Amino acid sequence: MIEAEWWEYDDPAAFAEAVAGDVGFIVESAVEARGQSLIALPGGSTPRPVFARLAEARLPWKKTTIIPTDDRLVEVQSELSNVRLLAESFLSTGARVFPVATINPDVKLAGNAADARLQDLSWPPDLVWLGMGEDGHTASIFAGPDLDEALQAPKSRRMVGVRPDPLPAEAPVPRVTLTRAAILSARTILVTIAGEKKKALLEQAIADGAGSRLPIGRVLAEAEQPIDIHWCRA
Numbered sequence: 582m583i584e585a586e587w588w589e590y591d592d593p594a595a596f597a598e599a600v601a602g603d604v605g606f607i608v609e610s611a612v613e614a615r616g617q618s619l620i621a622l623p624g625g626s627t628p629r630p631v632f633a634r635l636a637e638a639r640l641p642w643k644k645t646t647i648i649p650t651d652d653r654l655v656e657v658q659s660e661l662s663n664v665r666l667l668a669e670s671f672l673s674t675g676a677r678v679f680p681v682a683t684i685n686p687d688v689k690l691a692g693n694a695a696d697a698r699l700q701d702l703s704w705p706p707d708l709v710w711l712g713m714g715e716d717g718h719t720a721s722i723f724a725g726p727d728l729d730e731a732l733q734a735p736k737s738r739r740m741v742g743v744r745p746d747p748l749p750a751e752a753p754v755p756r757v758t759l760t761r762a763a764i765l766s767a768r769t770i771l772v773t774i775a776g777e778k779k780k781a782l783l784e785q786a787i788a789d790g791a792g793s794r795l796p797i798g799r800v801l802a803e804a805e806q807p808i809d810i811h812w813c814r815a
């Protein structure tokens with residue numbers, strides 16, 4: 582049974598402030614305990630106001646590495662690039678923003694390259710922060726041909742390449758994504774969603790757990806750590 586703790590907000594500003602505060606606490610605690618922090622941040626639109634607040638916080642950024650939970654296989658200057666948003670949001674803080682995507686027509690090779698890059702990092706992440714799509718995907722773990730590989734990858738495998746089918750309308754490109762094992766290795770897992778529809782979907786995924794038809798339910802079902810869910814009504 583997934584142990585989920587829900588935090589609910591009516592006001593987007595309160596949501597952004599609370600999540601930025603939690604992430605900042607994780608970064609500070611990690612640097613205090615281990616001299617460095619590694620956080621994995623999601624793409625999408627929900628996190629953007631949080632990134633803006635977080636980047637203003639006085640944190641040990643120079644001892645912090647930021648990776649995308651997943652990224653699209655596009656040029657870094659593309660609007661679709663997650664690492665581009667992370668660089669725009671956090672490079673000015675002095676944090677290291679660590680790209681994982683390479684342009685490769687063979688998504689499996691792109692996945693191998695991304696995994697090799699992450700093998701160079703001190704693991705596990707102090708935080709994996711996830712969003713969720715209206716189809717229940719999380720990171721770039723989608724239902725479809727690559728789901729089992731992302732779910733069943735061994736603990737040593739940190740990223741895989743995927744080509745969702747159908748390609749998601751908001752970013753119809755192949756991707757690399759953290760595997761379930763990599764997500765669950767995190768010291769802390771945090772999920773942010775907005776709107777009633779996604780709340781109901783995530784509640785169902787959590788209730789269904791390993792039997793969920795939604796990727797996020799399958800990912801979180803094996804979690805041993807409690808999952809903090811921040812939901813903004815608006």
Ligand SMILES: O=C(O)[C@H](O)[C@@H](O)[C@H](O)[C@H](O)COP(=O)(O)O
Pocket residue numbers: 623624625626627628650651652663711712713714718719720721752
């Ligand atoms: O690369 C991505 O698109 C994200 O990692 C993805 O998993 C995102 O978190 C969800 O699609 C939710 O996106 P919104 O926050 O925009 O709803």
